[in-house]
Amino acid sequence: MISLGRISKRSEPYVLAAIILLSLLIQARSGQFFSGNNLVDLARSLIVPALFSVGCMMVIVSGGIDVSFPAIASLAMYVTDKILLASNYSGNVILAYAISAGLGLLMGALNGFLIGFLRLPTLVVTLGTSSLYTGLMFGAFSASASDVPPAIARHGKEILFTATNPTMGLTSNMPSQILILIAVLILAFLLLRYTMLGRGIYAIGGDETAAERAGFNVRGIKMFLYCFVGVLAGITGIARISMMTYADPSTMLGMEMTVIAAVVLGGTRVTGGMGSLTGTILGVALMTILSNSLILIGIPTYWTRVFTGAVIIIGTGVTAHQTIATRRRRAQSQKAAA
Amino acid sequence: MKRRLLLVVAIVMIFALAVPLFAQSYNPLNFKSKKPMSQWKIALVPKDATNAWFVRMEVGVKQFAKDTGINAFQKGPPKTDAAMQAQVIEDLIAQGVDAICVVPVDPAALEPVLGLALSKGIVVIDHEGASQQNCLYDIEAFSNEGLGQTIMIELAKMMGEKGVYTTMVGNVTNASHNEWADAGVAYAKAHYPNMTLLAAEPRVEIMDNLDTAYERAKELFKKYPNLKGIFGTSSLSSPGVARAIEELGLKGKAFVTSVGLPNENKVYLKDGTLQSVLLWDPRDAGYAQLAMAVKILKGEKIENGCNLTAPGWTSMQFAPGSTKVLQGKGWITITKDNVDSFGF
Amino acid sequence: MTTTKTAATVRGVRSARDPNLLRLLVMLVFVFVLMTVLRPNQFATIASFNSMMRQFPEYGIMSIGISLAMITGGIDLGVVGTANLSAIVAAKFLIGTVPRGAPPAQVVPYLIIAVLLSLSVGLACGTIAGTLISRFNIPAILATLGTQQLFTGIAIGITNGRPQSGLPLLYSRIGNTEFFRFVPLSFMIFFIVAVSVGIMLSRTRFGTFMYMMGTNPRAARYAGLNNTSIILRTYMISGLLSSVAGLIMMARANSAKADYGAPYTLQCVLIAVLGGIDPNGGFGTIGGVTMAILILQFLSSGLNMFNNISNFYRDVIWGGVLILVLVFNKLLSWREERRAVRKSMN
């Protein structure tokens, strides 16, 4: 049923084309892009931003915006880390994920309450809670970089396979955390596509009043959504520190803007209602490849920011231009049809 | 119109000249405090408060306060930022502290505010800010140049004094990191003819992030197969790069060293990915800064060999040609043999 | 019928707009009194006011820039990048051209050129951001995220990240002038900026256009407003203000650097929001923003007087206050709205 015309209106193909072009450029400049170990390295770097982007995309689809997820992830993982260290816990890492997810849930619930029940503007609320959570982490918990408990350290050493670059003999390990990403993606896909809850998220983003009248529990869905983002952030926090076997409370802060940029780059409509997991992952992949290949391309460190800035501007510019073009085309075809 | 403009300029100039802020030379002996010791208030301003390094420094500050009974505390900006650090100092001056010890994010940016402090009779002690003009003394565990040289000597040792290397800084805007790296590169040029700096990427930045250090290192080793060594400055570079070396299977073929904390590097030192990292204990540095401030408040004259009562800081020497910069015994080299003896 | 309906809404409108200012004022007084009571010998002193007046102008001016962008329904995340880039250009010019040890009279023309240069860089940066948003329809948040990277990147690129110091002494002398040994020049500049932007918003045609376009860009177009030019001019003003802030930072630090004040961006957005600027555009006043700036400065300087309280509690209080204000505003407006909505329902 999907026609070619419909596909050309989506932004996924454009992002994919951009990724391919960029890959070819990197390959040409370094001869290193399509080596097994480079791809594994990229996949590894993708895990954390991709985990964040799933929740971020869902929030944008619902018509909101969330800038608090890095703060939630940091505080949740930090408190978890400290609890486990203090209790000399040496069991399974699942407990770490559970605690962190639980803390994320609580923090997300505050967002959800303020946004869903009090109907406060999402950007302002999450800016506020973000400030609150980071402040708590550094103030009340006087957080600083710390060791990780053995459970997390062991988890960090679990690797799925090792990719070797045949020409140079370099090896890269695929961390097991990629499984978490895959699981989250599958879960999010099922949630968004096959549950009323997921369709409700799209419905709210399309028209909130209509959603309410149709019988969607708008408050409940928003509550769920921000809780979900919180849980996801908590999990991401543990994934991050286990991959580094080192708990640095500030390592994730400031990621919100790049993640949002990646999500929008992937075709999610800033005003809500539209967005796909495929597009989101492509957007994140593009940003990840970009930020992890500046040396491979051979851009001097001093000029990397200029390059990233230019790519954000050009990338979003193309997407913006393309949606406007689509809108125009649609208006004209409607006129023609009438 | 023109005349009015001139008038305004003239008025501004009069006010401007009435405020002496710069290029004053102060005699430390004039900073002897008239207050009893129990009323002294000494603040130490770190670069930020979250870095493990400064958390450790605060241990020294608290220890000093306990040992001497003096009201000494650490108060840092919420983010590593020169402008915010200046604001904290502004507030401390307004509160009327007796001495400010500071680890500047950027010495140049603090000149005006520290000048203000000095003009109000507040003792100013710098640490890791050898280029600072507006301070009474700058105390260093070493000279910036010396540390850079030592990191290079360590790296050269690992690399067998030959091969391609590059430098890695916390941020390209970080002043002291750049100084160490510059000194190291200069030293290599003079002493190791077989070592070459990677021309395409002579200075890599890791955004003060362990994960970025790891990712940048991986990219470097992929793009430049003959890269053999990384001269790190930030304490996050050795664990990050070591992890990359280990994962890429380059153990024994590629090397890194930097300033580093024992705990962060323990694993890699023990498994041989890292051979050594350099350290001066920030706790002792914090303790020594306060001791220095107290000496001046007491009106003591500072001479070669003065004792700042912290391990490694017991016999300070003026840097060659300077009457301001005092250097201690230096840094400690941490290897797998002594890494367990620090307890932090 | 109509009479009773509208009479009720008049009350509704008035109490919905002014009370926010009133609440901010109450909060400001509360923080002030609290700090004064807790630190009687330190907070309410001339030295402490003098110190505060030297601190907030730079980020205060940037907050005003961001507020303007937010009134038109956008946001400007590029203020700090613009400030530093323009300061660096001025610094590079001064360092490169002023002969060492030149007498003040000889330096003045160079200073004037440097200031003009820096202001034009600010304008240019604003023009770029404004063009991206108005002509290429890039969402403001992304466009300015991009320009922030771009401007900071250029600043790093042309300096290799090193601070540009060694400015002629006269620059920071003038920059750090204190009138009557108490009122810093930077504060005067902030005052002038706040008053003139306030007047621009409330008393000029352009200000009204900004509010109207921020409320409904489509209706603005049909009313004959040139949205492209309004957006462009708004970001140009924001860029100009950023470069003013950059010049102040340059005087305060006696040097310029690519990343001075990087954390200010988020802080400025928070100030604007607490100050009552509607992030969706169309509403908010400079009076509110100024009060939010002062609240933040009182909190910040006040907390610096507590040796054992981490500066991060400022973030906690700030975030908490922001949320509480929102909740409070909401509960009140709900009460009003419920009345108004029910009446307009039939």
Place this chain on the structure above:
Amino acid sequence: MAASVLRVKGITKSFGGVQALRGVSLDIALGEIHCLAGENGSGKSTLIKIISGVHEPDAGEIEIDGRRFSHLNPKEAIGLGIQVIYQDFSVFPNLTVMENLALNSELMDKRKLVNYKRARAIAANAVSQIGFDVDLDERVENLTVADRQLIAICRALLQEAKLIIMDEPTSALTKKEVKALFAVIKRLQARGLSILFVSHKLDEVFEISERYTILRSGENVASGSTVELDRKTFVFHMTGRQFEDEFYTPSAIRREPILSVRGLSLGGAYADISFDLAAGEILGITGLLGSGRTELVETLFGIFQPEAGTISIRGKEVRIKSVKDAIRKGIGYVPSDRLTEGLFQPQTVERNLSITVLDRLSDHFGFLRRGAIAAMTRRWIGDLSIATKSPALPVRTLSGGNQQKVVLARWLANDLSILMLNGPTMGVDIGSKYDIHVLMRKLAGKGLAIIIVSDDLPEVLACASRILVMRDGVFVQELDPTVTTESKLSELSTGIA
């Protein structure tokens, strides 16, 4: 009389001291098309919300299928077979037709998961019920307004509705679409459904309904069988006022045209349009949505740039580069969508009114002359009798008619020579509509050249001195309103005899 599907008795409701409904009653028989009429603020919406369970009445009772309730909640109401189709249709623009149709019924079934196969079946079934031909995978935002409404109707049918309440269903539809809608309504009636048709458009009320109930100021003023009702009484019941019959005979049309359009074309919208307009004339342009009428006037207003042809003002060929340019040339435009194009809803009446004249009401440096603005605002509020307590109120607190007057005043305050109005009385109650018509005629009499774009045929007939009918982007005929009938007009614009 047949059994009642819905009977409400003595409903009283007040909001914070304001009495919205005073003992209102309504009785709808099984299979009946019943019209609920009343002006804005008469209590229609409140009554609907009470029936659908959104509001709880203070007093009175609701009887559905013989069961009595003192109040309902929305779920109960739906369960009892009551469906409301709101003015905005409450569809999800970003979702497909299929989802729009299926989601609601899945929600009612309390399903947690989505089964696309079942959803498709549900959707296909729904559209087939009224013979609606639509691509189930198309996003609703790509559909026309009329199609969106049909989707809302199909969706209501899925809920096994017994009574469908349509809240001003025709306000955004063209004449042709209204016809199609009425056919659908008749078909629903044939299946035994009852329809409560809420409207204040009298011709529609006469055409579709069998019985009517009229509310005014929250009270029943009349009800009965529609055939026994005539226009005059209807209008009187609605407004409590008597109106003169309307028509316009231009008194002072100048010979020289002020505006001449020759061969104007815009790809995909209209082609080869030529006409003249003289001062004192009211030119009516009518045609269906999509006939190119809106694009034509918006081209004259500088929103679109024509691809071919010329525009001359007072004999001089001009290029209208932008809206500002159009205003400078003395052209004003009241857009069709007051909500999104006409007004700045949360801003004050004063700002909304003065926005186009700020250039004149500010000094050399752009400073506003606030006294002059206030005086001007006061004057126009008085002149057009805009009902508002204070010019400092947000314009959204005004009724539709008064809002439209604010937009009008904005243009009249300019030194205009040409005023174009697109759907000038859409969603405006009869009283205000009458006022606006009188005003337009008065303005034309004073020498303004006016273009009205409207598919409200009686309105065009009543106001215009000359009518141009547009179809598929071209003018099909010019008519003289004094000798034209509604059916002739409708025939010409639809192309269907």
